[in-house]
Amino acid sequence: MTNKLKVGIIGLGSMGTTHLDIYSKIKEVEITAIADSIQSRLDGTTKAEGNISGQAEGGVTGLSATKYLDGMDLINNADIDIVDICVGTDLHFVFVEAALAKGKHVLVEKPLARTYDEAKKIVQLAEGSECYVMSAMCLRYWPAWVYLKEAIQTNQFGKCLSLNCKRQTSFPGGAFYSDHHQCGGALLDLHVHDTDFINYCLGLPDAVFSQGYVGPSGGIDHIVTNYIYKKSGSSTLVSSEGTWTMQEGYGFNMSFTANFENGTLSYLLDDDETLKLFRAGEVPESIKLKEGMGYEFEIRTFIDEILSGNKTNFELLKQAAETIKIIEAEKKSIDTCKVVSI
Ligand SMILES: NC(=O)c1ccc[n+]([C@@H]2O[C@H](COP(=O)([O-])OP(=O)(O)OC[C@H]3O[C@@H](n4cnc5c(N)ncnc54)[C@H](O)[C@@H]3O)[C@@H](O)[C@H]2O)c1
Missing domain, CATH: 3.40.50.720 (NAD(P)-binding Rossmann-like Domain)
Structure with a gap:
C-alpha cells in the first residue's frame, strides 16, 4: 500500500x-x-x-x-x-x-x-x-511571466504603458493540428497562451480588434490582436501576435516587451532564454530567472492544492474559460473586420 x-x-x-x-x-x-x-x-x-x-x-x-x-x-x-x-x-x-x-x-x-x-x-x-x-x-507559472505579472501589479517600474506578446513557429503538423475543428487553429491552440496571460494579468478586456489569415489547419493560423481596455489614455496599450505559419525550419520563439514609466522589460525564449531590463542612465541588466519551465511549477501547484485539501480555485478556472470567450471574439473580429465587445 x-x-x-x-x-x-x-x-x-x-x-x-x-x-x-x-x-x-x-x-x-x-x-x-x-x-x-x-x-x-x-x-x-x-x-x-x-x-x-x-x-x-x-x-x-x-x-x-x-x-x-x-x-x-x-x-x-x-x-x-x-x-x-x-x-x-x-x-x-x-x-x-x-x-x-x-x-x-x-x-x-x-x-x-x-x-x-x-x-x-x-x-x-x-x-x-x-x-x-x-x-x-502554463504561462501563468512560467518564471519570466510570473516576474512580469509582479512587475505590473506592484508598479515597481512605474505604470505599465504597453505590453506586446509574440509567439511564432512553423506548423507543428500531425492529425490533430491539421484540423482546425479539433485544435482551433493557431488562434486557439497557440495564441491562447498570450490571450490568457493578458486576461489573467490585466483582466478581461472591454473589446478586441483582430486581423488574421487561414493557414494549414484550415482555421486562423496567424493572428494579430489589439486588446482594448476602455479607460483610454490611462490603460495599458496591449497587443499580441501568434502564428504557426512560419517556414519550415524557423523553430519556435515566444517573447514579450513591456514598457513601464521607469523601465523596459524584454523577454525572448528561442534557443536560449533571456529577460532584460533597460532603465535610463543604467547599464542594461539581465534578470536571473528561477530555473525550470512553467509546466513543472504548474503541476507542482496542482499537486500542492490537492494535498492541502483546497477547493478548486474558481477564479483561475473561470478566467481560463473567459479566455476562450475572448478568443471567440477575436475570431468574430477577424471575420467582420470590426472591433468586437467582450
Ligand atoms: N501547454 C502547452 O504548452 C501545450 C503544448 C502542446 C500541446 N498542448 C495541448 O495539449 C493537448 C494535446 O496536444 P499534443 O501536442 O500532445 O497532441 P497529440 O495529438 O500529439 O497527442 C494527443 C494524444 O492523445 C491520444 N488520444 C486521442 N484520443 C484518445 C483516447 N480516446 N484515449 C486515449 N488517447 C487518446 C492520441 O493518440 C495522441 O497520442 C492539446 O489540447 C494541446 O493544445 C499544450
Missing part, C-alpha cells in the same frame, strides 16, 4: 510525455496508469516530440503502469485519484465530464475546451464537485 496520489495520464503526445516526465520526479505521486489510442505510443516504440527544449522528455519504457488504449477505461480505474487529460482540445470536455463523474481530480491541458460553451460547462461541473480542477495554462 502507498499513500502517494495515483495519477493516470490520458494522451501521450508532446504534452502527455511532458507531464509524465514531471510526475515521475514528484515524490508524492505515483504514475499508476497511462492511456493512448496509438499502441506504439503506449508501448514506447514511437514517441512524440516537443517544440521547445525540455518538452516531451518523459518515456514509458520501464514504467510499471496499467496501459489502456481508450482513456475512458483509465477513468473507470477505481484506484486512480488524478486524471491528467492531454488529448486533443476537442476531447477535453468529454474527458473532464467523465473524470469528475468518477470523483477524480482533474488537470486538463490548455485551452480548457474547444468552445466557450464547453468551457462554461466545465466550470459548472467543477462548482458541483468535491474534486480539484485545474486548467493547465
Whole structure:
C-alpha cells in the first residue's frame, strides 16, 4: 500500500510525455496508469516530440503502469485519484465530464475546451464537485511571466504603458493540428497562451480588434490582436501576435516587451532564454530567472492544492474559460473586420 496520489495520464503526445516526465520526479505521486489510442505510443516504440527544449522528455519504457488504449477505461480505474487529460482540445470536455463523474481530480491541458460553451460547462461541473480542477495554462507559472505579472501589479517600474506578446513557429503538423475543428487553429491552440496571460494579468478586456489569415489547419493560423481596455489614455496599450505559419525550419520563439514609466522589460525564449531590463542612465541588466519551465511549477501547484485539501480555485478556472470567450471574439473580429465587445 502507498499513500502517494495515483495519477493516470490520458494522451501521450508532446504534452502527455511532458507531464509524465514531471510526475515521475514528484515524490508524492505515483504514475499508476497511462492511456493512448496509438499502441506504439503506449508501448514506447514511437514517441512524440516537443517544440521547445525540455518538452516531451518523459518515456514509458520501464514504467510499471496499467496501459489502456481508450482513456475512458483509465477513468473507470477505481484506484486512480488524478486524471491528467492531454488529448486533443476537442476531447477535453468529454474527458473532464467523465473524470469528475468518477470523483477524480482533474488537470486538463490548455485551452480548457474547444468552445466557450464547453468551457462554461466545465466550470459548472467543477462548482458541483468535491474534486480539484485545474486548467493547465502554463504561462501563468512560467518564471519570466510570473516576474512580469509582479512587475505590473506592484508598479515597481512605474505604470505599465504597453505590453506586446509574440509567439511564432512553423506548423507543428500531425492529425490533430491539421484540423482546425479539433485544435482551433493557431488562434486557439497557440495564441491562447498570450490571450490568457493578458486576461489573467490585466483582466478581461472591454473589446478586441483582430486581423488574421487561414493557414494549414484550415482555421486562423496567424493572428494579430489589439486588446482594448476602455479607460483610454490611462490603460495599458496591449497587443499580441501568434502564428504557426512560419517556414519550415524557423523553430519556435515566444517573447514579450513591456514598457513601464521607469523601465523596459524584454523577454525572448528561442534557443536560449533571456529577460532584460533597460532603465535610463543604467547599464542594461539581465534578470536571473528561477530555473525550470512553467509546466513543472504548474503541476507542482496542482499537486500542492490537492494535498492541502483546497477547493478548486474558481477564479483561475473561470478566467481560463473567459479566455476562450475572448478568443471567440477575436475570431468574430477577424471575420467582420470590426472591433468586437467582450
Ligand atoms: N501547454 C502547452 O504548452 C501545450 C503544448 C502542446 C500541446 N498542448 C495541448 O495539449 C493537448 C494535446 O496536444 P499534443 O501536442 O500532445 O497532441 P497529440 O495529438 O500529439 O497527442 C494527443 C494524444 O492523445 C491520444 N488520444 C486521442 N484520443 C484518445 C483516447 N480516446 N484515449 C486515449 N488517447 C487518446 C492520441 O493518440 C495522441 O497520442 C492539446 O489540447 C494541446 O493544445 C499544450
